Structure formats: structure tokens, C-alpha cells
Amino acid sequence: MKTIEVKNQVRLPLGKCVELVLNGVRFRLFRSAITVVIIALAVAFLMTMLTESMVSLEVGKALKARTGPRDSLLFWSSRLTSPMNEQELTGIMAQAKAGDDRWREFQAWGALDDRGVASLAENSAAAMTYLNDFFSQITEGQRRPLVGRASGAAIFTTLGEPDRLATFRTEFAKLGKQMPTSLGEFEKFLTEWKSLSAARHKILKANADSVNMARAVLNDAQPVAFLASGKEDLPAKLARCGFVIDGRQAGIISVQARQSLDNEKIESLLKIPLVQAKLADRTKVKIASINLGTLLGEISGSSGAEWLAKLTATSEYYKAADQLKMPAFNLTDLAIPVPPAGQDQAAQEKFKKDAQAFVAANAERVRQVARGRLKDNKLAEIEASVLVSGESKGFMGFSPRTLWLIVVSFIVCVVGITNAMLMSVTERFREIATMKCLGATDGFIMVNFILESCMQGIAGGMIGSALGFILGMLRSWVSCGAMAWEQMPGAVLLAAMGCAIVTGVLLSALAAVYPAYVAARLAPMEAMRIE
Amino acid sequence: MQENIQTQQAVPSAPSGQRPVIIRTKGLKKIYQMGQVQTHALRGIDVELYRSEFISILGPSGSGKSTFFNMIGGLDSPSSGRVFIDEVDVAQLNAVELAFLRCRKIGYIFQTYNLVQYMTCLENVTVPMAFAGVPTDEARDRGMRLLDLVGLKERWFHKPIEMSGGQQQRTAIARSMANNPAILLCDEPTGNLDLKTGAEIHSILKRLNKEQGVTVICATHDHRLINISDRILWIRDGTIDRIANRSEITVQTGSIGGHENE
Known part of the structure; x- marks a missing residue:
């Protein structure tokens, strides 16, 4: 005879649960697919945003690295011809680091030791802080009563006079604004500024001397041309004038200067009517609408470059250029071959060979320069678009607006999944109740539904992150061009993908909690109900 | 034409x-509260059911039959009063x-x-065993x-949708016996079946009982x-109307049509 003895029901191992759930998911494939799609969409949105912001961060970094040479060239071509003023000196000094080129220049010009330059640098940094954070922030009308007509670094010199400082104190109290530091701190800075003024003026004087020497060396030539002509000897040449530059930087600058000169040469070709006419002929564009873009587009290909090199080697071209007093078009280091005067067969042969080699070399360089220029133009465009998109600050590089959109997409996703799961629970009332009659505990039913949702989360997360990655890269490609692929941060994106999948799973687990609770609370007697 | 019931004389009424x-x-007692209205589904039932009995519960719909059924099956809890299953107070x-209790005893x-629609015949039968922690093999x-006992050994791999109603009910009986329970609760087991398949189910149930x-x-x-039951219990308006041994009542069964039942 059977006796009844009641104990606690056994807990099913997770493996068995997974097996049962998978069985059920296979049966309800269509509904599962809908849930998966909801998760996939939300995750794809997140992943697109992640991909885009990460790629644009990388592209931004790369752009900075690429525009560096351009900025150095501008800096050097201006400092060879015009001496610094106090304002510029303060700005440069504020950024000097111990042992770098500027640091050593200041040491030489001011006859200072490391400590001396360090105190100057520190003082200049403080000066820039006061200028940027206070004196530039107040209006002209507010500044006048404080410091009179003085502006920039001259403000501090002006305030060095005791009566002006007294005026400043009273007027500053009336203004009711905050300094980056306390007023006492500012006055201490002013005293130091005054005490360092001798050293600054010594440096400015030495700098002016160096510029004079450089002018003599330049001898009316353009500084860019001078920087371009220098190769390995550029640091030595500059050192003779008192400027310090290391070999690597000099190399970068001279390459950039060369590029800039060659750009100018190509641009100047458009002044020649003959070139315009020939280009119009070649590209089937009206003469009136020919511009630099047309020319660059044409000669960035090898056939176009060869065409230009050949054209500029014709006597027709020389005549036209002579009329405008323009030099021969030569982007190479080679001398332009001159036809031999006599009828010497060997000399003629040699000239022909040289001319061919020259045209080929010129064509190659034309193509390079044109390509470089087009790339620079593209970079400038990307720079503008990356700056405009403004995605480079905030949490994980997201702007608050994007963050908000992502959060909303998550909420919509959770609601969608909850709805789908609730429908699934309602549909399966009888099945759940039967399971409970057969001995399923509330915990098992709950785990069952959450597991089901998690599995859908994994599937949706994987599909969504792959989809989002592709979409994000495509969008980055549109805005940043090939740079998006070149600068793609693979490892970071892989990690982001992992995060997106985990997010998908967490979202779906979260969304399943309420439907699972409803299912677990279901009374087993529902199984008896007949519809 | 008379229904052939082998067990008719075999069960004496149990004192x-x-x-x-x-x-x-x-x-x-069970009271359902629906807003302001109270519905008395059960109005105080005292009854004893014996071990190894075959009992039929009868009653018109709305009589409280289902409620009573759920109570003694441990599926619902009473408003007042007690249910002892083998001297264990279910409450x-x-x-x-x-x-x-539901897994192993009932x-x-x-x-x-x-x-379960997405499981095969065999998987359905083994679900309660999985819940009881029986190893897969x-x-x-x-x-x-x-x-084998219910005669479906050859069809173990079929899904419910591929089986007839009678076969599905036989699978359900196999499932209900999965953990060797002491009690079988059958809610209109033949309500959806034709006479012939119903008879098959009856004989299986009787065999399990015997x-x-x-x-x-x-x-x-x-x-x-009712004909093969040991005792019959009538419920009306939430109370026990009558309890009778099989021998005390007359049940007339016949068959409709000719060859269908052979």
C-alpha cells in the first residue's frame, strides 16, 4: 500500500532547464524571432552609436597627428621673419617643456639655467590662465576701468605700477567677479612677473637678433622656400641664427614646405591660358568653369600627370610661360635638360633620354603632390565634420542627446519584450498550469521564462551588434571616408560588441522578470479550465 | 448489445x-468573493475517500464539483475547513x-x-520524472x-498533434502514472472522446485501480x-447530495449504432 510522505521538491539542474527551454523555443520560433528582432534593433542602435563615436574619436586623433606638420610649417615660416612680441613669448613659454627645443632656445637667448627657464615657464602659464579665464571673459567695457588701454600680456606690465594696481583693486571690488585664484595670489604673480621682466626682455632682444640674422640668410627669399631647400643641414643652418630644431622635426617641416611650394607651382599653372585651354580640351569642361579642383582631379591620375609633364616640356608652353615671366615647371630635383646646340648625334641621343627621364620624374611628382593636396582637402572636410558632429565629449564620447536616445531605445525595447513575453505567458496558461500540476515549482517556471528571454537576448545581441557595427562603419565611412577603415579601433570595437551583447541579454532578462512572475504565480487549477 | 464489463461483480462495496x-x-467551505457578491461554492463538505477505491463524482455544472475536485487535488486551498491527504493537512x-505532493503522490x-505540444509522446511522459529528479536513462x-502499459509503445516518438484523442489521453494516463502516485484525479477523462475510445480509457483506469x-x-x-466505480458521490449546491455504493444503484448502459462498438 502506498503511503504519502511529503518532502521538498527537488530543484532541476540548469542543464535540464536549458534543454526544456530550447525545446520550447524551437516550437515557438516565430514569436521568439519577433522578440529577437526587438532586441537586435535596440542593440544595433547602441552599437551603431558606439562604433561611430569610437571611430570619430580615433579619426580625430589621427587628424591632429596629420595636421601637425602644416601647423609647424606655419609656425616656423613666421618666426624666421618676424620677432616675437611679449604676448607670443608668454604663450609659447607657457607650453615649453623641460629640455625641448623651445626650452633650450630660451636658455640660450636668456642665458638662463634650467631653474630660470622653469620659473619663467611657470609664471607664463599662470599669466595665460589669468588672460584666458579672466581678462578675455570680461567685456571691453569692464576691462577698461581695471587696466586702461592695455591688452594681452601688457596688462600685467601695466599693473606692475603701484597706482594702477590700486585702481585695479578698487575697480575689481566693484566688478564683483571671480578671478581664477584669489586676489592675493594674483598680486604675488604680478610681483613675480615684474621681477622676470628683465629676463623676458633679454629673450625678446636675442630673438629679434636671431630673426635679423635669419633675414640676412634668407636674402629676400621666401621662408618656405628656405625651409624646403634645407635637408639634413637645416638644423645647423637654423642653429647659426640661434634657433633650435631637432633633425626629425626639421625633416617633417622641409617635406611640408616642399609640398607647399609644389602646390603653389601647380596652382600658378592655371594662370597660363594655354594650360587652361588644353585642360578644357582634355576634360571637356568649359574654360570658364575650370578651377583648381578640375586640375587636381585630372592630374592625380597617372595619365593626367604624364599629360601635364609632357605639356609643360613643350616649346609652346615655354613661350606662354615666358610671356607671364613664370619659371619653367619643374617639381623634381633634376635640372631641366637643355637641347644641344650642335648636330652631335650622341648629344642628341642623350638629350632625348634625359628629357624622357625628366618628364617621367616630373609626372610622378605631379601625381604625388596632387594626391597629397586632394587628401589634405578631404582631411579639412573631415575635420570640419568631426568638429561639427561634436561627439567628442561626454560619457564614452556620447553627447547628452545621443545618450538620451539610447536610453529611450532601451526603454522601448524593454517594454516591447515584456509585451511579447506577456503574450507568450497568456498563450501558455494551460501549459504552465499543467507543468505545475506535474510538479514544477514556481522557481522553475520563473527560471524557465527568464532563461528563454536570455537566450533570445544572446541571439538578438549578436545579430544586433553585428548589424550595428556594419551600419556604424558605413555611416563613419560616409562622414570620414577611407580614414574610418584605416583608423578603425578593432580591439575597442570588439570589446564594445561584447558590451552590446551583454546589454542585450541584461535588457531581455530584465524585461522577462514581470512576465515570469505572472507565470510563476499562476494557479495550477487553470489546467482544468476548458475554453 | 449489453456493455461487457468484466469488473462488475469483482468489487464488493467496502464497508x-x-x-x-x-x-x-x-x-x-469555499467562498468566492466577486466584488460585492459572495458565491458559496462549497458549503461544508465532510467526506472520507478510501484507499484503492474507484470513485466517481457527479453533479451538474455550477454544483461545486470542480471546486471540490481542486481542493482534494491540492490545487486550491479552502476558505475554511481542512483537507487531509493521507493524514497530511494540505493547508x-x-x-x-x-x-x-503533486509531482509524486497525485x-x-x-x-x-x-x-505539451512540442514534446514527443515519451518526453511528455518523462516530464514529471524530470521534476522528481529521476536520471534520464x-x-x-x-x-x-x-x-507499453497503455499500448502506445510503438508511437513513443509521435508529437501530440500526430495522435488521436484516445491516444493522447492514453499518453496523459501514462504521464499521470510517471511517479507511481497513490491517487489519480481524472477530470472528465472521456468527455472529449467517442464511446469506443472512452471504453478503452475506462478499462485502463480500472486496470490501474485493480x-x-x-x-x-x-x-x-x-x-x-459510473458503472465501473466502487462508489458514486453526488454534489449539489456545494454540499454532498448522496453517496452510494455501486451495488445500490442501477446503471443502464447501452450502445448506439451497430458495428462501431465492436
């Missing part, structure tokens, strides 16, 4: 007190212990079979034996099922 009681209810059990058979062997000593409690309208 109360001599056989052990398996289910006892004391002052069982004292927590949710996990109730699950244990087998349920539903009018609508309630098989043992569960499979036991499942096959149970399917051979394995399982207490079978059926809520039914089927007169042939």
Missing part, C-alpha cells in the same frame, strides 16, 4: 472503517511541498489531455514501460464510468 482513508475533508504545506488526467526506460491499487477519483457524466 467504511475497514479500509484506510486516503482523503478526508472536514467542514470544507499546512508550503508551495514547494505542494509541488512535491496523478492528474484532464478532459483536454493537456499534453531510468526515466526513459520507465516511460517506455508506462507507454492491479496497482491506485485510488482513482473521477469527475464525470459518463454512465459507463
Whole structure:
């Protein structure tokens, strides 16, 4: 005879649960697919945003690295011809680091030791802080009563006079604004500024001397041309004038200067009517609408470059250029071959060979320069678009607006999944109740539904992150061009993908909690109900 | 033309007190509150059901038959009064212990079979075993034996949708026997079946009752099922209207049509 003895029901191992759930998911494939799609969409949105912001961060970094040479060239071509003023000196000094080129220049010009330059640098940094954070922030009308007509670094010199400082104190109290530091701190800075003024003026004087020497060396030539002509000897040449530059930087600058000169040469070709006419002929564009873009587009290909090199080697071209007093078009280091005067067969042969080699070399360089220029133009465009998109600050590089959109997409996703799961629970009332009659505990039913949702989360997360990655890269490609692929941060994106999948799973687990609770609370007697 | 029931003379009416009681209810009441209206589904039922009995519960719809049925099956709790299943007070059990009780001690058979649609015949039978923690291999062997018992051994791999109603109900019976329960609760087991398949189900239930000593409690309208019961219990308006031994009542069963029942 059977006796009844009641104990606690056994807990099913997770493996068995997974097996049962998978069985059920296979049966309800269509509904599962809908849930998966909801998760996939939300995750794809997140992943697109992640991909885009990460790629644009990388592209931004790369752009900075690429525009560096351009900025150095501008800096050097201006400092060879015009001496610094106090304002510029303060700005440069504020950024000097111990042992770098500027640091050593200041040491030489001011006859200072490391400590001396360090105190100057520190003082200049403080000066820039006061200028940027206070004196530039107040209006002209507010500044006048404080410091009179003085502006920039001259403000501090002006305030060095005791009566002006007294005026400043009273007027500053009336203004009711905050300094980056306390007023006492500012006055201490002013005293130091005054005490360092001798050293600054010594440096400015030495700098002016160096510029004079450089002018003599330049001898009316353009500084860019001078920087371009220098190769390995550029640091030595500059050192003779008192400027310090290391070999690597000099190399970068001279390459950039060369590029800039060659750009100018190509641009100047458009002044020649003959070139315009020939280009119009070649590209089937009206003469009136020919511009630099047309020319660059044409000669960035090898056939176009060869065409230009050949054209500029014709006597027709020389005549036209002579009329405008323009030099021969030569982007190479080679001398332009001159036809031999006599009828010497060997000399003629040699000239022909040289001319061919020259045209080929010129064509190659034309193509390079044109390509470089087009790339620079593209970079400038990307720079503008990356700056405009403004995605480079905030949490994980997201702007608050994007963050908000992502959060909303998550909420919509959770609601969608909850709805789908609730429908699934309602549909399966009888099945759940039967399971409970057969001995399923509330915990098992709950785990069952959450597991089901998690599995859908994994599937949706994987599909969504792959989809989002592709979409994000495509969008980055549109805005940043090939740079998006070149600068793609693979490892970071892989990690982001992992995060997106985990997010998908967490979202779906979260969304399943309420439907699972409803299912677990279901009374087993529902199984008896007949519809 | 007379229905052939082999067990008609085999079961004598059991005098109360001599056989052990398996289910006892004391002052069982159930009140459903629906807004302002109170519905008295059960108005105090005291009854004793004996071990290894075959009992039919009858009553018109709305009589409280289903409520009573749910109470003694441990599926619902009374508003007042008590249900003892083998001297265990069901109200004292927590949710996990109730699950244990439902899993091993009671087998349920539903009018609508309630098989899990996405599982095969054998998988359906082994679900309660999985809940009871029976190892997979043992569960499979036991499942096959149970399917053999109900005559579905050859169809173990079929899904419910590929089977007839009778076959589905036989699977459900195999499932209800999965953990060797002491009680079988059948809610209109033949309500959705034709006469012939209904008769098959009846004979299986009777066989389980006779051979394995399982207490079978059926809520039914089927007169042939009443015919093979040991006792019959009528419920009306939430109270017990009448309890009678099989021998005390006359059941007339016949067949409709000719060759269909042969």
C-alpha cells in the first residue's frame, strides 16, 4: 500500500532547464524571432552609436597627428621673419617643456639655467590662465576701468605700477567677479612677473637678433622656400641664427614646405591660358568653369600627370610661360635638360633620354603632390565634420542627446519584450498550469521564462551588434571616408560588441522578470479550465 | 448489445472503517468573493475517500464539483475547513511541498489531455520524472514501460498533434502514472472522446485501480464510468447530495449504432 510522505521538491539542474527551454523555443520560433528582432534593433542602435563615436574619436586623433606638420610649417615660416612680441613669448613659454627645443632656445637667448627657464615657464602659464579665464571673459567695457588701454600680456606690465594696481583693486571690488585664484595670489604673480621682466626682455632682444640674422640668410627669399631647400643641414643652418630644431622635426617641416611650394607651382599653372585651354580640351569642361579642383582631379591620375609633364616640356608652353615671366615647371630635383646646340648625334641621343627621364620624374611628382593636396582637402572636410558632429565629449564620447536616445531605445525595447513575453505567458496558461500540476515549482517556471528571454537576448545581441557595427562603419565611412577603415579601433570595437551583447541579454532578462512572475504565480487549477 | 464489463461483480462495496482513508475533508467551505457578491461554492463538505477505491463524482455544472475536485487535488486551498491527504493537512504545506505532493503522490488526467505540444509522446511522459529528479536513462526506460502499459509503445516518438484523442489521453494516463502516485484525479477523462475510445480509457483506469491499487477519483457524466466505480458521490449546491455504493444503484448502459462498438 502506498503511503504519502511529503518532502521538498527537488530543484532541476540548469542543464535540464536549458534543454526544456530550447525545446520550447524551437516550437515557438516565430514569436521568439519577433522578440529577437526587438532586441537586435535596440542593440544595433547602441552599437551603431558606439562604433561611430569610437571611430570619430580615433579619426580625430589621427587628424591632429596629420595636421601637425602644416601647423609647424606655419609656425616656423613666421618666426624666421618676424620677432616675437611679449604676448607670443608668454604663450609659447607657457607650453615649453623641460629640455625641448623651445626650452633650450630660451636658455640660450636668456642665458638662463634650467631653474630660470622653469620659473619663467611657470609664471607664463599662470599669466595665460589669468588672460584666458579672466581678462578675455570680461567685456571691453569692464576691462577698461581695471587696466586702461592695455591688452594681452601688457596688462600685467601695466599693473606692475603701484597706482594702477590700486585702481585695479578698487575697480575689481566693484566688478564683483571671480578671478581664477584669489586676489592675493594674483598680486604675488604680478610681483613675480615684474621681477622676470628683465629676463623676458633679454629673450625678446636675442630673438629679434636671431630673426635679423635669419633675414640676412634668407636674402629676400621666401621662408618656405628656405625651409624646403634645407635637408639634413637645416638644423645647423637654423642653429647659426640661434634657433633650435631637432633633425626629425626639421625633416617633417622641409617635406611640408616642399609640398607647399609644389602646390603653389601647380596652382600658378592655371594662370597660363594655354594650360587652361588644353585642360578644357582634355576634360571637356568649359574654360570658364575650370578651377583648381578640375586640375587636381585630372592630374592625380597617372595619365593626367604624364599629360601635364609632357605639356609643360613643350616649346609652346615655354613661350606662354615666358610671356607671364613664370619659371619653367619643374617639381623634381633634376635640372631641366637643355637641347644641344650642335648636330652631335650622341648629344642628341642623350638629350632625348634625359628629357624622357625628366618628364617621367616630373609626372610622378605631379601625381604625388596632387594626391597629397586632394587628401589634405578631404582631411579639412573631415575635420570640419568631426568638429561639427561634436561627439567628442561626454560619457564614452556620447553627447547628452545621443545618450538620451539610447536610453529611450532601451526603454522601448524593454517594454516591447515584456509585451511579447506577456503574450507568450497568456498563450501558455494551460501549459504552465499543467507543468505545475506535474510538479514544477514556481522557481522553475520563473527560471524557465527568464532563461528563454536570455537566450533570445544572446541571439538578438549578436545579430544586433553585428548589424550595428556594419551600419556604424558605413555611416563613419560616409562622414570620414577611407580614414574610418584605416583608423578603425578593432580591439575597442570588439570589446564594445561584447558590451552590446551583454546589454542585450541584461535588457531581455530584465524585461522577462514581470512576465515570469505572472507565470510563476499562476494557479495550477487553470489546467482544468476548458475554453 | 449489453456493455461487457468484466469488473462488475469483482468489487464488493467496502464497508467504511475497514479500509484506510486516503482523503478526508472536514467542514470544507469555499467562498468566492466577486466584488460585492459572495458565491458559496462549497458549503461544508465532510467526506472520507478510501484507499484503492474507484470513485466517481457527479453533479451538474455550477454544483461545486470542480471546486471540490481542486481542493482534494491540492490545487486550491479552502476558505475554511481542512483537507487531509493521507493524514497530511494540505493547508499546512508550503508551495514547494505542494509541488512535491503533486509531482509524486497525485496523478492528474484532464478532459483536454493537456499534453505539451512540442514534446514527443515519451518526453511528455518523462516530464514529471524530470521534476522528481529521476536520471534520464531510468526515466526513459520507465516511460517506455508506462507507454507499453497503455499500448502506445510503438508511437513513443509521435508529437501530440500526430495522435488521436484516445491516444493522447492514453499518453496523459501514462504521464499521470510517471511517479507511481497513490491517487489519480481524472477530470472528465472521456468527455472529449467517442464511446469506443472512452471504453478503452475506462478499462485502463480500472486496470490501474485493480492491479496497482491506485485510488482513482473521477469527475464525470459518463454512465459507463459510473458503472465501473466502487462508489458514486453526488454534489449539489456545494454540499454532498448522496453517496452510494455501486451495488445500490442501477446503471443502464447501452450502445448506439451497430458495428462501431465492436
